[in-house]
Amino acid sequence: MWSWFGGQSAQKRRDAPKEAILKLREQLDMLQKREKHLENQIVEQEAIAKKNVTTNKNAAKAALRRKKMHEKNLEQTQNQVMQLEQQVYSIETANINQETLYAMDSAGNAMKRMHTGLTMEKVDSMMETLREQQALADDIAQVITTTPFGEQVDDDELESELADLEQETIDERMLKTGTVPVSDQLNRLPAAANGELKGKAKQTEEEDEEAELEKLRAEMAMG
Incomplete structure (x- = not known):
């Protein structure tokens, strides 16, 4: 200078x-x-x-x-x-x-x-390029964080597969014991039938209790 x-x-x-x-x-x-x-x-x-x-x-x-x-x-x-x-x-x-x-x-x-x-033109151009690249980076990050990996599994398909597994378990028990557990039988029945059987089972249980009480009363009277 x-x-x-x-x-x-x-x-x-x-x-x-x-x-x-x-x-x-x-x-x-x-x-x-x-x-x-x-x-x-x-x-x-x-x-x-x-x-x-x-x-x-x-x-x-x-x-x-x-x-x-x-x-x-x-x-x-x-x-x-x-x-x-x-x-x-x-x-x-x-x-x-x-x-x-x-x-x-x-x-x-x-x-x-x-x-x-x-020059100011070059500086403006550089800043515009930086802004574009930053916007692109933000878009990429948004896609990465919101897009799920892999194919989504349908809930109905899961329920069907779960039912198949339950059936396989019941079949294995039948082969081993020769009987089907009552709880499994009830679970395998439709909802209406399942409810009816449960009601009958409860009624039978109450009748057995009444019979047992009658038997006790008779024994006490004889004594």
């Missing part, structure tokens, strides 16, 4: 702020050491002046002069430190802005490469 972001010269321009910041920080380190030294000298000369203020005024004055000189140098050094710190801050801010622009330019170029050959 911008020509100054490309080539070897551009790389040098990108490295220049870092080199400048490095040199400024080295100078700052030296000035800060000088600042500390001057502060110590001021304290030392003040102590000498206090020591000789009553006994040796000339020595005390000389110490005060040296103190004033150190204070002046300290003020200059502190001003230099402030100037260098301001320069470091400015260069760092400018470098951050430059790196931000470079990152944005790289991102723009990357997006441009990704979008090469793409």
Whole structure:
């Protein structure tokens, strides 16, 4: 996008702020050491002046002069430190802005490469194809989940087969025992006849119970 972001010269321009910041920080380190030294000298000369203020005024004055000189140098050094710190801050801010622009330019170029050959018409066509395929997949899933597997068996056919099985069971019992169970006989009769036989069986059972009771009464009377 911008020509100054490309080539070897551009790389040098990108490295220049870092080199400048490095040199400024080295100078700052030296000035800060000088600042500390001057502060110590001021304290030392003040102590000498206090020591000789009553006994040796000339020595005390000389110490005060040296103190004033150190204070002046300290003020200059502190001003230099402030100037260098301001320069470091400015260069760092400018470098951050430059790196931000470079990152944005790289991102723009990357997006441009990704979008090469793409148009809104192609995108619309791709989305329409995706929608069609999704609809087809939904239809297939619907068919798969709703269509039963295999042929459905008729209930009447099942009932007929069940009756055949019951008849085979009864026939096997007849071959083994020579008799047909009453319950099986009743089950094999039509509903009306089946009900009539069950009624007669119940009546016979009641008559047998009455006869048994009469027999008991007679025995008790004889006793």
